[in-house]
Amino acid sequence: MDYKALTKEFNTPFYLYDFDKIRSNFKALKEAFRARKSQIFYAVKANSNLSLLSMLASLDSGFDCVSIGEVKRALKAGAKPYKVIFSGVAKNETELKEALKLGILYINLESFEEMKSLEKIAKKLHIKARISVRLNPNVDAKTHPYISTGLKENKFGVRLDEAKKIYLYAAKSEFLEPVGVHFHIGSQITDLKPIFEAATLTAKLVRELNAAKIELKFFDVGGGLGVVYQNESEPDLNAYAQGILASLSGLDLTICLEPGRFLVAKCGELVTSVLYEKMNGDKRFVIVDAAMNDLMRPSLYKAYHAIEMPYNSGEMSLCDVVGGICESSDFFAQNRALPKAKNGDILIIKDAGAYGFSMSSNYNTRPRACELALEKGQIRQIRKRESFRQLIENEVGFLK
Numbered sequence: 001m002d003y004k005a006l007t008k009e010f011n012t013p014f015y016l017y018d019f020d021k022i023r024s025n026f027k028a029l030k031e032a033f034r035a036r037k038s039q040i041f042y043a044v045k046a047n048s049n050l051s052l053l054s055m056l057a058s059l060d061s062g063f064d065c066v067s068i069g070e071v072k073r074a075l076k077a078g079a080k081p082y083k084v085i086f087s088g089v090a091k092n093e094t095e096l097k098e099a100l101k102l103g104i105l106y107i108n109l110e111s112f113e114e115m116k117s118l119e120k121i122a123k124k125l126h127i128k129a130r131i132s133v134r135l136n137p138n139v140d141a142k143t144h145p146y147i148s149t150g151l152k153e154n155k156f157g158v159r160l161d162e163a164k165k166i167y168l169y170a171a172k173s174e175f176l177e178p179v180g181v182h183f184h185i186g187s188q189i190t191d192l193k194p195i196f197e198a199a200t201l202t203a204k205l206v207r208e209l210n211a212a213k214i215e216l217k218f219f220d221v222g223g224g225l226g227v228v229y230q231n232e233s234e235p236d237l238n239a240y241a242q243g244i245l246a247s248l249s250g251l252d253l254t255i256c257l258e259p260g261r262f263l264v265a266k267c268g269e270l271v272t273s274v275l276y277e278k279m280n281g282d283k284r285f286v287i288v289d290a291a292m293n294d295l296m297r298p299s300l301y302k303a304y305h306a307i308e309m310p311y312n313s314g315e316m317s318l319c320d321v322v323g324g325i326c327e328s329s330d331f332f333a334q335n336r337a338l339p340k341a342k343n344g345d346i347l348i349i350k351d352a353g354a355y356g357f358s359m360s361s362n363y364n365t366r367p368r369a370c371e372l373a374l375e376k377g378q379i380r381q382i383r384k385r386e387s388f389r390q391l392i393e394n395e396v397g398f399l400k
Contacts, residue, residue, distance in 0.1 A: 003271060003310060003346045010370055012273040013290035015357050019055055019375040021267040026059055029259060032237040036245055036255055041085055043223050043260030044070040046354040049371055051382035053077035064258040068095040097121050106130040108182050111158060115166050122175035131170055132180030132220060133163045137198040160205055171214045178214060181206060184222025187261060190232045192240055199247040206251060223258035227265045229351055230304040261354040268353020270295050274345040284319040286341050291323025292330040293363040295356050299329040306350040307333055314339035325364050362391055
């Protein structure tokens with residue numbers, strides 16, 4: 001990859017995604033579940049660029065959305081409404097109403113109260129709302145506490161006994177149609193046992209519902225498959241598939257998968273340039289033109305991202321790689337061994353395809369980076385860098 005040419009053409013910082021690798025990851029996951037009816041619903045929150053969504057839609061991907069904005073984004077990118085599901089804890093009345101009008105596959109409910117609200121809206125619209133219920137199986141995903149979602153202290157989902165009440169009510173409602181069940185216990189999961197445990201508990205509920213003459217169509221196992229950032233063990237896809245399939249013995253359901261990070265994390269890089277080095281006593285800092293507003297995973301989770309300097313093979317020493325945000329948490333690496341750097345050196349932050357740009361912000365009135373795609377050996381721009389005018393254009397009432 002000629003990073004020097006890309007830097008000259010697009011300036012830094014920029015994100016670069018390998019669409020061919022993403023396509024390969026998608027096909028590998030689909031192949032692992034070839035023995036049963038299955039549908040992949042890409043988790044849009046991981047990376048929501050329209051060009052990326054369009055490419056996935058061309059592979060017959062569905063989309064898991066956690067806001068009405070993501071629903072609209074997926075449809076804009078070419079998704080069919082029956083390949084879109086709408087999840088999230090705090091869906092408001094306007095969002096639920098719009099989702100029903102758009103005719104998406106189903107809405108994942110997070111509480112009895114949300115079900116009642118949806119029923120009221122569906123009645124007003126004279127639409128029968130297809131629903132799934134998100135379970136909270138109280139299973140520890142053994143991941144970072146900020147991205148653990150399947151324990152009782154987490155805000156997500158409902159207990160099994162509460163889920164039964166929702167299904168029994170919905171089955172009798174004129175305006176609700178229970179079609180699926182859902183669990184998602186966390187993100188960056190590398191130990192598959194908690195997923196299998198959650199799948200077994202959820203399948204038990206399905207069997208109980210079948211006995212009550214409530215027959216579902218979709219078994220949604222969420223996402224959360226981890227990737228290797230540093231020294232993790234990446235889950236085996238065949239073992240993952242076989243463990244889930246084993247829990248569904250005797251059940252005729254379509255398996256729904258919601259991968260996000262697994263598909264895109266290792267397929268993206270944040271490319272930035274060194275501004276200068278700085279020494280505070282014996283503490284070395286490498287200061288770059290990207291910052292935590294561009295990639296906040298290290299600041300938010302103390303997440304590890306490998307860093308490469310492709311054109312510098314000088315003597316290594318420990319340093320912190322930091323940006324220009326006025327926060328001490330603005331770092332990409334701490335006590336990392338890197339060559340001595342000079343102004344203009346290119347620095348590549350690896351494995352940034354998931355929760356990189358999608359979590360970026362304009363903090364400190366910084367424009368968000370541009371995005372590039374590599375596909376079939378060709379580079380193209382898929383998002384322009386923001387301008388100052390774009391940052392302020394929605395600020396009304398200002399007297400010039």
